[in-house]
Amino acid sequence: MHVILSTGIAGLTGAVSYAIYQTFIRPRFNPLARLAGPESPGLFNSDLAPVLSANISAQVHEIYTNAYGRSIRIRGMGPWDDRLLTLDPASVSHVLKNSTVYEKPWQSRKLISSLIGCGMLAAEGQMHKRQRRVATPAFSIQNLRALIPLVFRKGTELRDRWLELAMQQPEKEGIRLDVCHWVSRATFDVIGVAGFDYQFNAIQNEDNELFHAYKDMFEIGISQGSALSTAIIVYAPWLAKIFPNKISRTIDRCQEVINRVAGKLIQEKKHKIEEGQKSGVPYAGRDLLSLLLKSNVAVDLPADQRISDEDILNNVSTFMFAGSDTSSLTVTWTLWLLAQHPEVQSRLRNEMLAALPGVSLNDISQFTEDEIQTLYNTLANLPLLDKVVRECIRVIPPVHSSIRVATQDDEIPVDYPVRLRDGTIDTKKSVSVSKGTFIHVAVEGFNLDKTFWGDDAWEFKPDRWDDLPEAARQLPGLFSNTLTFSAGPRSCIGLRFSLIEIKSFIYTLVSTFVFKPTDDKIVKSNVVLTRPYLSKRSEEGSQCPLIVIPYNPSDSG
Numbered sequence: 077m078h079v080i081l082s083t084g085i086a087g088l089t090g091a092v093s094y095a096i097y098q099t100f101i102r103p104r105f106n107p108l109a110r111l112a113g114p115e116s117p118g119l120f121n122s123d124l125a126p127v128l129s130a131n132i133s134a135q136v137h138e139i140y141t142n143a144y145g146r147s148i149r150i151r152g153m154g155p156w157d158d159r160l161l162t163l164d165p166a167s168v169s170h171v172l173k174n175s176t177v178y179e180k181p182w183q184s185r186k187l188i189s190s191l192i193g194c195g196m197l198a199a200e201g202q203m204h205k206r207q208r209r210v211a212t213p214a215f216s217i218q219n220l221r222a223l224i225p226l227v228f229r230k231g232t233e234l235r236d237r238w239l240e241l242a243m244q245q246p247e248k249e250g251i252r253l254d255v256c257h258w259v260s261r262a263t264f265d266v267i268g269v270a271g272f273d274y275q276f277n278a279i280q281n282e283d284n285e286l287f288h289a290y291k292d293m294f295e296i297g298i299s300q301g302s303a304l305s306t307a308i309i310v311y312a313p314w315l316a317k318i319f320p321n322k323i324s325r326t327i328d329r330c331q332e333v334i335n336r337v338a339g340k341l342i343q344e345k346k347h348k349i350e351e352g353q354k355s356g357v358p359y360a361g362r363d364l365l366s367l368l369l370k371s372n373v374a375v376d377l378p379a380d381q382r383i384s385d386e387d388i389l390n391n392v393s394t395f396m397f398a399g400s401d402t403s404s405l406t407v408t409w410t411l412w413l414l415a416q417h418p419e420v421q422s423r424l425r426n427e428m429l430a431a432l433p434g435v436s437l438n439d440i441s442q443f444t445e446d447e448i449q450t451l452y453n454t455l456a457n458l459p460l461l462d463k464v465v466r467e468c469i470r471v472i473p474p475v476h477s478s479i480r481v482a483t484q485d486d487e488i489p490v491d492y493p494v495r496l497r498d499g500t501i502d503t504k505k506s507v508s509v510s511k512g513t514f515i516h517v518a519v520e521g522f523n524l525d526k527t528f529w530g531d532d533a534w535e536f537k538p539d540r541w542d543d544l545p546e547a548a549r550q551l552p553g554l555f556s557n558t559l560t561f562s563a564g565p566r567s568c569i570g571l572r573f574s575l576i577e578i579k580s581f582i583y584t585l586v587s588t589f590v591f592k593p594t595d596d597k598i599v600k601s602n603v604v605l606t607r608p609y610l611s612k613r614s615e616e617g618s619q620c621p622l623i624v625i626p627y628n629p630s631d632s633g
């Protein structure tokens with residue numbers, strides 16, 4: 077008894093000492109402690125909410141940069157967790173470029189991989205390199221061009237569904253549609269066909285088993301108010317095995333469906349590719365899954381660089397996860413912005429109709445491959461459409477911010493002076509970070525920074541792209557000097573894919589309908605991605621109702 081008691085006391089003392097060391101002593105040696113940043117009023121207060129809240133983050137970033145400079149110390153989960161929020165272009169370039177030093181935190185990787193497996197979003201190191209190498213050819217310009225017809229087909233299918241709905245209420249001037257929900261069904265269909273040659277048919281109905289499996293799985297990733305369940309998935313997955321709850325049961329059910337249905341598709345495709353190799357008539361499949369499988373057996377790929385069937389399946393699920401909601405939200409936000417700016421909307425419609433006179437997408441299935449390519453080439457080069465898409469991607473990036481963790485001590489270069497806690501300026505041109513430090517990459521923060529984009533940076537002004545300020549031209553980013561698709565080796569592999577999708581959807585929808593706002597106030601909220609919600613009605617889920625009116629050329633609209 078005595079021994080148990082003294083062991084218990086020793087254990088407790090050790091635990092308390094460790095907690096005191098971690099909370100109060102270690103942070104003093106963290107080099108970030110010297111940096112200027114908001115003073116947290118309480119022991120357990122955090123700066124994460126204002127920095128990550130899509131409705132106020134632009135203002136917060138502005139206040140912070142004015143007060144503390146561009147290398148800002150913020151508090152994460154507690155006093156032991158000082159983090160670097162950087163709004164310095166040199167620093168963000170350094171962090172995103174050096175992806176072996178700055179990895180994604182294991183917690184977010186664990187959450188993603190427990191839902192959709194360890195595909196490219198979650199993998200690190202050699203595993204990520206191998207996966208990215210096998211996947212890169214699938215996203216080449218040439219391969220993506222082959223997907224253009226099916227994207228148009230889905231866009232016109234969506235348009236026809238909306239026309240049908242409008243016809244059902246001919247007495248009304250337009251119908252109220254939740255464009256967010258509808259566009260999401262369409263982009264799911266696109267990624268199903270383009271991703272693995274699979275018809276979810278979600279525009280028509282939402283009954284498909286695999287569609288539900290993916291939707292329910294992604295819902296878990298984005299459900300609000302399940303912090304405890306998320307913590308269990310990340311920190312104690314064994315607990316969910318012993319005491320299964322609703323979430324763990326959903327994950328198991330969805331994974332069973334995905335493994336069964338998508339696993340069968342993989343086996344069928346592999347078989348077709350092998351048959352093609354034997355017969356000398358290569359299998360012609362152009363969907364991402366077929367391309368991944370072909371690339372994985374390419375003769376010039378060394379054996380140790382090939383990936384397993386499981387990796388292939390995980391990456392197809394990753395494309396579903398990373399490629400459906402991001403694209404649908406961009407289309408949704410673009411339609412919403414156009415509804416707020418009717419003059420831009422009608423200029424855009426006029427541009428598109430004038431460039432493609434007499435083109436009717438009614439019979440897209442009759443178009444030859446060349447005709448569709450010509451159509452898309454014309455669209456891709458329309459100046460205002462291009463500016464509208466760039467501007468929407470800049471103003472409301474679906475991925476609001478990202479996070480990295482330093483895997484070693486490092487000196488991060490800066491362009492702007494580093495302000496210290498005592499009000500002085502650091503004499504060295506870098507920020508020291510120690511191993512384990514979290515770095516916040518403010519995607520929206522850079523996209524909306526007035527120092528680079530000008531005083532009107534927060535406004536939707538597509539014509540700004542005619543003459544960008546020099547400072548904006550110098551910003552890092554995979555696309556158009558924005559961080560919307562990130563930068564460096566972990567940047568978005570689906571950029572070109574999504575541009576094809578966004579431009580053809582906007583063309584199809586805006587040339588057919590006029591979009592007007594409803595009386596409901598829409599607000600942005602970050603639930604993994606930046607989503608629209610009705611003000612004070614977030615419990616109803618993400619939605620973006622707009623009034624959709626079939627366009628009549630004799631109207632001025």
Ligand code: HEM
Pocket residue numbers: 196197208394395398399400402403406473474475478479559560561562565566567568569570571573574
């Ligand atoms: C508007 C649409 C899209 C946006 C804004 C977007 C944005 C991003 C961003 C910001 C990242 C980096 C994430 C991070 O660092 O934490 C990323 C990565 C990724 N995206 Fe996209 N994405 C879009 C569409 C797509 C599409 C259509 C696909 C696939 C078909 C895709 C596949 C991926 C993959 C696989 C990664 C991980 C890349 C890696 O780590 O090597 N994305 N995307």
